[in-house]
Amino acid sequence: MRELAVEVPGAPPLAGTLTLPDSPGPVPAVVLTSGSGPLDRDSNHRRARFDVARQLAAALAAGGLASLRYDKRGVGASPGDWRAAGFTDNVDDLGRALDALAARPEVDPARLLLAGHSEGALLSAALAARGAPVRGVVLLSTSATPxxxxxxxxxxxxxxxxxxxxxxxxxxxxxxxxxxxxxxxxxxxxxxxxxxxxxxxxxxxxxxxxxxxHDPRTDLAGVRVPVLALTGSKDVQAPPRDLEVVAATVRSPVQTHLVPDLTHTLRRQPGQASLRGYRAELRRPVDPEVLDTVVTWCRRACHADAPAENPL
Incomplete structure (x- = not known):
């Protein structure tokens, strides 16, 4: 695996990291986008290191896929003010990141995917609904509720x-x-x-x-590529039952996974689900089942026809 510093052009430019596998290119690739608030390219906040995008990038590279992750406006090395950016601005920024990834010589522009966590999942669905040229979308801890x-x-x-x-x-x-x-x-x-x-x-x-x-169901109904949706049974920020809504609303092949004891951090938590458990969870890596499921699905989406449906 090797990593390169990149810049997503536009106003404002966004600083990012291109992670490449140890395999000859051009290779399939994924744009990774994080949750809400001032999160950097790795999905980290100064008070909470979720580290979701960085760990996903490493797992994807081990599976032969490249990825691009980026700092939000006004976060990390990106100029601007995250507070002044609207939800639609964030969708536009994701679109710019996808264009920047497609232009890289190391990447196969015909085999691109979107993968987002929390708000990043909503942004990915919104961009896919616009007709973005991707082979599939990964929705981690997504909501299908207004x-x-x-x-x-x-x-x-x-x-x-x-x-x-x-x-x-x-x-x-x-x-x-x-x-x-x-x-x-x-x-x-x-x-x-x-x-x-x-x-x-x-x-x-x-x-x-x-x-x-924002009603995510509108975007989900407009997605025309395969979808992987994964949520934890102990998620108190995105309703686990919304996986059923995703499966019923998306009109293309859908795989849904409800992971036992998994929380919004994509780690497992014993006992009653609560935000108080996050501090201890974040000292552990992202759950291996999550990483394995995402990488396996992405590889299939890029190297084969649409994945078969896997109902909840």
Whole structure:
């Protein structure tokens, strides 16, 4: 495996890494895109090293596939401001990364794939629905629920997992987390700028407005290439049941995988699912089953006809 620093042209340019296998080219390749917020090309945040894209890149290279991953606007070595970028801007950036990958001499432009985690899965589905020239799409920890409904669902799921003192305080204050989330949505919808200050904090207002109104089912219905969708049974950020929606909505061959005990970090967690377990999970590598499933599917998508359906 070898890695090259690359730049995705455009405004703003995006800094990235091209990972190549130890095999003669041109080779099939995958664009990797990460979740929401200020994540770098490796899917890392300064407070949480998810490391999903970097580990996927290494696994793909071992399987003979190249990959391109990139820093978001205003993150890592990319200029700009991630807070000012909307959801549609992020789709456009993914499209630019795909074009940049297709132009590389080491890569076979007829054998390209998209693979995204969390928001990256939504971006990948959106770009594929635009008719991007790819052989398939990998959706990891994806949602098929409209954004405003998804965030309310997250509040319902996360409430019972909060520490007991926090739950007690919320009861004493008569605070309903789901109602509080809905109130925040209304405040964001009332903004008109890309970045707004709410509660003394600068937030990515345009992205949030676009995300709240985004219905992934529209994009899924427009995808015309094979899809792999994988979610963990203990994901409290993307509903595991949405795998059924993906399978029912995409009109091309679909493989769905519900991985036992897997969380949104793509690691396994014993006991009750909660965000509190993330710190310990992130000290471990991405689950081997996830990596093996993705690499095997990508190889088949690039070297054979469309994968057969594998219903949930």
């Amino acid at each position: 954004g405003d409904e998804l965030l309310r669902w997250q509040a319902r799921e996360l409430g019972p997992t909060l520490p007991a003192p926090v739950r007690l305080l919320l009861r004493l204050l008569r605070t309903d987390l789901e109602a509080k989330v809905a109130t925040q949505h209304a405040r964001v919808r009332a903004t008109t700028t890309d970045v707004a200050r709410l509660g003394g904090v600068r937030v990515n207002a345009r992205w949030t407005r676009e995300f709240l109104d």
